[in-house]
Amino acid sequence: MSQIMGQSVPEEAIGDVPLLAVEQLGKRFGGFVALDTVDLAVPKGQRLGLIGPNGSGKSTLVNCISGTLQNETGSVTFGGQRLDGAPAHRRARLGLARSFQLPRPFRTMTVAENIRVPLIYTVGARAGVHLTSSELEDRCMEVLTLVSLQDKAGKNPFDLTQVEMRKLELARAMAAEPKLLIADESMAGLSHSEVEDIVALLIRMNERGVTIIMIEHIMRAVMAFSQRLVVLVSGRKIADGAPEDVIKDKDVVGAYLGT
Amino acid sequence: MNTPKFTLVLAAVAAALFIAFRLIGNDYLFFAGYTVLQYIVIATAWNILGGYCGYVNFGSAGFFAVGVYSTVFFYNVGQQYDVPLPIPLLMVIGGIMSGLLGLGMGYLTLRLRGVFFAIATLALLVVIETFVVNWSFVGGSRGAYIIPPSEIPVLGVFIHYLFLLMLGLVVLSLVAARTIERSSLGIGFATIRDDELAAEASGVPTLRLKLIATVVSGALFGMAGAPFPYYIGYVEPGSAFNLAYSVNAIAMPMIGGTMSWVGPMVGALLLSTLQQVITVTISSAANLLITGLLLIGFVILAPKGLVGLWQSFTAKGKRS
Numbered sequence: 001m002s003q004i005m006g007q008s009v010p011e012e013a014i015g016d017v018p019l020l021a022v023e024q025l026g027k028r029f030g031g032f033v034a035l036d037t038v039d040l041a042v043p044k045g046q047r048l049g050l051i052g053p054n055g056s057g058k059s060t061l062v063n064c065i066s067g068t069l070q071n072e073t074g075s076v077t078f079g080g081q082r083l084d085g086a087p088a089h090r091r092a093r094l095g096l097a098r099s100f101q102l103p104r105p106f107r108t109m110t111v112a113e114n115i116r117v118p119l120i121y122t123v124g125a126r127a128g129v130h131l132t133s134s135e136l137e138d139r140c141m142e143v144l145t146l147v148s149l150q151d152k153a154g155k156n157p158f159d160l161t162q163v164e165m166r167k168l169e170l171a172r173a174m175a176a177e178p179k180l181l182i183a184d185e186s187m188a189g190l191s192h193s194e195v196e197d198i199v200a201l202l203i204r205m206n207e208r209g210v211t212i213i214m215i216e217h218i219m220r221a222v223m224a225f226s227q228r229l230v231v232l233v234s235g236r237k238i239a240d241g242a243p244e245d246v247i248k249d250k251d252v253v254g255a256y257l258g259t
Numbered sequence: 260m261n262t263p264k265f266t267l268v269l270a271a272v273a274a275a276l277f278i279a280f281r282l283i284g285n286d287y288l289f290f291a292g293y294t295v296l297q298y299i300v301i302a303t304a305w306n307i308l309g310g311y312c313g314y315v316n317f318g319s320a321g322f323f324a325v326g327v328y329s330t331v332f333f334y335n336v337g338q339q340y341d342v343p344l345p346i347p348l349l350m351v352i353g354g355i356m357s358g359l360l361g362l363g364m365g366y367l368t369l370r371l372r373g374v375f376f377a378i379a380t381l382a383l384l385v386v387i388e389t390f391v392v393n394w395s396f397v398g399g400s401r402g403a404y405i406i407p408p409s410e411i412p413v414l415g416v417f418i419h420y421l422f423l424l425m426l427g428l429v430v431l432s433l434v435a436a437r438t439i440e441r442s443s444l445g446i447g448f449a450t451i452r453d454d455e456l457a458a459e460a461s462g463v464p465t466l467r468l469k470l471i472a473t474v475v476s477g478a479l480f481g482m483a484g485a486p487f488p489y490y491i492g493y494v495e496p497g498s499a500f501n502l503a504y505s506v507n508a509i510a511m512p513m514i515g516g517t518m519s520w521v522g523p524m525v526g527a528l529l530l531s532t533l534q535q536v537i538t539v540t541i542s543s544a545a546n547l548l549i550t551g552l553l554l555i556g557f558v559i560l561a562p563k564g565l566v567g568l569w570q571s572f573t574a575k576g577k578r579s
Binding site for chain 1: 443446447449450452453454456457458459460461462463464465466518
């Protein structure tokens with residue numbers, strides 16, 4: 001913990017430096033190039049959409065940023081601090097949270113206990129924070145209320161519906177009080193209204209000051225959410241800009257429709 | 260119930276048991292009881308890594324034997340310099356040795372998961388056994404004699420003293436297991452059991468927590484093994500590295516239930532007592548057979564063990 005304290009930069013000092021800076025990031029799996037020199041800078045407070053066909057490297061990028069995988073070349077800088085080689089839990093404590101594409105709840109715990117984990121191990125592990133058990137309880141319910149799961153607190157994750165499971169996945173990421181949240185395809189397989197539900201939820205979080213990267217296939221959700229859109233194809237960034245412009249881009253249309 | 264209160268209650272139960280055994284006055288009770296108590300510690304130790312964290316350790320006998328041979332080693336050293344070491348001290352030393360072994364094993368193998376981890380622990384067991392067999396100072400394959408003192412001040416009979424030590428260790432390990440279970444450490448362990456990637460993403464330092472688990476688990480194994488040479492009088496690798504320890508260490512928590520400290524205790528009490536009875540009434544060879552059959556039965560029919568059965572039974576009772 002003292003390490004984190006020693007390295008961290010006060011927020012005022014960051015100024016124009018982007019919250020997240022990915023530079024020349026590369027990752028291979030054997031002979032397969034999953035990511036090929038990707039650059040991406042995300043300023044504080046932005047809602048970024050990240051799209052790309054299946055296998056284009058979106059999840060690998062998320063994994064490299066969040067520390068689930070380690071990148072081979074290039075660097076990830078978060079809040080002015082280089083993350084090379086830092087394990088996922090340290091990144092989480094620095095304020096980098098993610099949700100998983102397929103929800104991965106802690107299956108032997110109740111919904112509330114699932115939320116308690118990041119509260120204890122991420123929020124509680126930050127310098128100068130000490131949560132008493134009643135504070136823990138309050139925060140837990142607060143997070144669950146935000147995603148309207150407060151009535152399911154005592155339930156087992158497997159008694160939840162698909163959309164509730166997705167909400168739990170997001171809630172667990174949010175409970176860590178992140179500066180940056182990466183939502184990896186949190187809407188796949190959901191109905192029309194459920195998608196709107198989740199998009200509204202993510203926008204609400206963004207309004208609370210959380211920078212969000214959303215990875216999604218559902219274009220309606222992407223267009224409703226994103227202030228900026230990035231397209232990955234075969235491990236390369238082929239477009240980056242305002243969503244309306246990006247979806248008209250020749251290369252992007254080509255990548256999706258195969259012209 | 261908070262921890263100090265729980266410790267007091269448990270110590271009171273232990274004291275009552277000891278006094279009751281003394282009043283009955285049959286030394287065989289102490290001999291048989293020692294084995295049962297030893298298995299409570301072994302099952303609890305296994306469960307800290309296997310039940311709480313979900314890492315199946317097949318090499319329990321190795322950790323136990325390191326405790327055993329640490330005592331043989333220091334007993335021999337003590338003999339040479341004519342300073343006999345007290346058994347409680349030997350237990351602490353055995354715990355430290357096995358704890359260190361746990362730390363080393365953790366660093367080498369904890370990046371493996373599931374069946375690969377289990378195989379690695381089994382391999383570790385073979386490595387340690389080979390090492391001990393070829394180390395003549397601790398007896399090698401010939402074995403070593405440990406001569407217990409014939410008289411113990413206050414208690415009189417030596418086996419009463421050993422029984423009391425093991426009883427103390429049972430209290431210690433149950434309190435440790437229960438405290439871990441209810442602390443944030445226990446929550447961290449459970450996240451590792453459920454989903455390690457999600458645990459890391461939630462800020463849980465999984466590698467550090469797993470190392471804590473292997474050290475605590477290993478130390479308890481070692482402490483359970485350290486008085487064993489005094490109990491048995493003659494140690495050879497075949498008895499110290501007996502596969503029965505590895506099998507029982509898994510079977511007892513599985514049968515009792517791996518989710519809480521109660522499970523291993525109940526499993527060890529039942530299975531070990533049953534084994535003692537079978538040894539006397541049928542044959543000692545039938546022991547492992549019965550254990551194996553029970554293990555298979557429980558894994559298929561009641562994967563949450565006796566504690567799980569009890570919980571679903573009481574839950575049904577409430578509903579109706």
